[in-house]
Amino acid sequence: MPSNLYLLVLPVNVLYVVIGIILFLSLHRAYKARARVNELRKMSMPMPPWNWFTGHLLILQRYMSKFPKDTFINVIISDVARELGNVDMFYLDLWPFLKPTLFICSPDPAFQAANKFNLPKPSMYRVMFEPINGGPNLLTMNGEQWKFWRSLFNPGFAPAYLMQQVPAIIDCVQTFTDRLRDLDGKVLPLQNFTTPLTMDVIMRVALDLELNCQRNEHPLVNSLLTMISWSKLGNPLARFNPVRTFVLRKHDKIMNRIIGGELQKRFEELHNSSQSATDVDSKRSKSVVTLTLSEYHKVNNNSKVESATLDKHFADFATYQLRLFLFAGHDTVTSVLVYIYHMLYKHPEVRYHMCQEHEAVFGPNASNASNILRANPLLLNQTPFTLAVIKETMRLFPPAGAMREGGPILVDRNGLKFPTDDCLVSNSHHTIHRNPNVWVRAEDFLPERWLVDASHELYPPPDAFRPFELGPRMCIGHNLSLIELKITLIMTVRTFRVEPAYEKWDELKGKGIAERALGKWWSGCEKVLTVDGDRAYQEEKGGAHPSEGYPCTVQVISQG
Numbered sequence: 001m002p003s004n005l006y007l008l009v010l011p012v013n014v015l016y017v018v019i020g021i022i023l024f025l026s027l028h029r030a031y032k033a034r035a036r037v038n039e040l041r042k043m044s045m046p047m048p049p050w051n052w053f054t055g056h057l058l059i060l061q062r063y064m065s066k067f068p069k070d071t072f073i074n075v076i077i078s079d080v081a082r083e084l085g086n087v088d089m090f091y092l093d094l095w096p097f098l099k100p101t102l103f104i105c106s107p108d109p110a111f112q113a114a115n116k117f118n119l120p121k122p123s124m125y126r127v128m129f130e131p132i133n134g135g136p137n138l139l140t141m142n143g144e145q146w147k148f149w150r151s152l153f154n155p156g157f158a159p160a161y162l163m164q165q166v167p168a169i170i171d172c173v174q175t176f177t178d179r180l181r182d183l184d185g186k187v188l189p190l191q192n193f194t195t196p197l198t199m200d201v202i203m204r205v206a207l208d209l210e211l212n213c214q215r216n217e218h219p220l221v222n223s224l225l226t227m228i229s230w231s232k233l234g235n236p237l238a239r240f241n242p243v244r245t246f247v248l249r250k251h252d253k254i255m256n257r258i259i260g261g262e263l264q265k266r267f268e269e270l271h272n273s274s275q276s277a278t279d280v281d282s283k284r285s286k287s288v289v290t291l292t293l294s295e296y297h298k299v300n301n302n303s304k305v306e307s308a309t310l311d312k313h314f315a316d317f318a319t320y321q322l323r324l325f326l327f328a329g330h331d332t333v334t335s336v337l338v339y340i341y342h343m344l345y346k347h348p349e350v351r352y353h354m355c356q357e358h359e360a361v362f363g364p365n366a367s368n369a370s371n372i373l374r375a376n377p378l379l380l381n382q383t384p385f386t387l388a389v390i391k392e393t394m395r396l397f398p399p400a401g402a403m404r405e406g407g408p409i410l411v412d413r414n415g416l417k418f419p420t421d422d423c424l425v426s427n428s429h430h431t432i433h434r435n436p437n438v439w440v441r442a443e444d445f446l447p448e449r450w451l452v453d454a455s456h457e458l459y460p461p462p463d464a465f466r467p468f469e470l471g472p473r474m475c476i477g478h479n480l481s482l483i484e485l486k487i488t489l490i491m492t493v494r495t496f497r498v499e500p501a502y503e504k505w506d507e508l509k510g511k512g513i514a515e516r517a518l519g520k521w522w523s524g525c526e527k528v529l530t531v532d533g534d535r536a537y538q539e540e541k542g543g544a545h546p547s548e549g550y551p552c553t554v555q556v557i558s559q560g
C-alpha cells in the first residue's frame, strides 16, 4: 500500500476504536444502571413494573400519555406515586436520561436527604447549569467552595437588608402596573409581563443595574434567554451540538462584559466611599453585591477596600453568581406570581379577603398603597393573609424541585431502608405538597391552613412545605421572592382583574382547526390539553411554567 494511503487508513481505524470505546462505555453504564435497579427490585423496593431493556421508560411514557405532552415531570411523578399507593419513596430507572433515581414523596425522607445528610448537588447540575451561568455557582458547588460563597452572599439576602430595597422593587412594579393598564382588552400571555418584571427586580436588587427590560430589550436578557433555549436542559445529547457551543460562547462573553462592567462600578463606589473622610455611605449602592464586596474585603482583612482594582478571582466568581441570580430568580417568581393570579380568579372569596387586608393596612385608595409602603416598608409584615395565599399557591404549584447525589441509606416511616448509592435522590416538591397522607384536603386551595394554630387539623406538618427546599441549601432568594410577590400583589390586586383566556388565545392562534378538519379519524388520538381539568397546567420548561405563558385578559377595576 502506498505510504500516503496509510495516512488515510490510520485515522479511520482510530475513529473505529474511539466509536468502539464510546459504545462500550455507554453499554457498560447502561448495564450498571439497569443492574442496580434490578438488585433493588429483587429486594422488593417500591417501584413500578420494570424490564431489562427499557427500565421504566415505557411505563413513564404510559403515565405521560394521560397528560398534555409538555407537562412538568413532577406532576407525572405525583401520578406514579398515587398509583403506587401509600409510599414514602420509590425508584425509577430512566437511564439514559437519569441515573437510577429515588423519588421522595414524604417530608421525613426529604428532611433526611436535604437536612440530616445534606446530600451534595449532583454532577449533572454542573453540566446543565454552568454553561448558562458561566462557571461554578451556588446551585452547582459543593463543600468548602459552596460554603465560602454562600456565606459571602447571605447578608445581602437577609430580610433586614432587603427591606432597604423595597423602594427599588416598588419602582419596578410601578412599570408592571403601567404595562398591565396598557393591555386593555387584549389577550396576551401574562408571562410576557411578569418575566421582565422579575428580571428588572433581581438585577436592581442584586447589582443595582436598571435593566428596564419591561420597556426595552436589553442585551443581557436577550443573551440569557438565548442561552436557556440553546441549553436544552434535560436533553443529554444537546451538548454534542457544535452550533450550541458557538452560540453559548458568544452570549457568555456578552453577559460577562455587561455584568463585569457593573461590578466594576459597584467596586469603585465602595472604594471611593472607603477612601473618603466624610460619610458618603448614602450615595453608595445598597445592592446585594455591594454588601458582598465589603464582606469579601473583611474576610481578606482589608475592610477599607484599599486596593483600587477589583480582585479578579472575586470578579469572575461574583459574575457567575449574579448570572445565576438572574437565571434562578426570574423563572420561579414569574411562575408563582401567575399562579397566584390564577388562584385569585378561581377563588373570588380569597381575592375579596386579600383586598380587604390591603385596604385595612394601606387605606381605601389603592393607588396610594405604593407611597405608603415606600414610607414604611415594614408594613409588608402586616399582611398575613397575602402571605398565606402566596404559600398555599406555592404548595400546589411549586415551580422547582431538588436533586441530590445519593450515598447513605434513607429510611421510611415503617423502618424500610432505601439504599441510595449509585443513585440520584429527588425531593419532588409537587408530590410531597400534594401527598394526601401528609396534608389534610391536600388538593384543595385553602390559604387558611397557614393561619390556624398547631391544634387545628389543617396546620401544615413539619418539613412538608419546601418550595424553596429546606436545610443548608435552601434557596438564597426566598426572602426576596416573598417580598417581591407581596409588593406586586399589594400594588395590583385591588386595581386589576386577571382572567385566563385560553379559548380566545386558541382562536387567535388558529388552533384546533386541523383537529376539526380531520374530523372523527383524528378524534381517536385527541390531544390531552388539561391537568385536573385546568388548561393552566404546569408546563416543563427547565422549571414549571403555566402552560403557554397563561394567555389572559386584564381588566382595570379601580382607577385609584
Ligand code: HEM
Pocket: 138, 139, 150, 202, 324, 325, 326, 328, 329, 330, 332, 333, 336, 398, 399, 400, 401, 402, 403, 466, 467, 468, 469, 472, 473, 474, 475, 476, 477, 478, 480, 481
Ligand atoms: C418563588 C421563587 C423561587 C423558588 C420557588 C425557588 C426555589 C429554589 C429551590 C427549590 C432551590 C434548591 C434547589 C436544589 O436544591 O437543587 C433553590 C436554590 C437556589 N435559588 Fe431559588 N427559588 C426562587 C427564587 C429565587 C431567587 C429570586 C433567587 C435569586 C437570588 C434564587 C436563587 C437561588 C440560588 C442561588 C440557589 C442555590 C442556593 C444554594 O445552594 O446555596 N432563587 N431555589
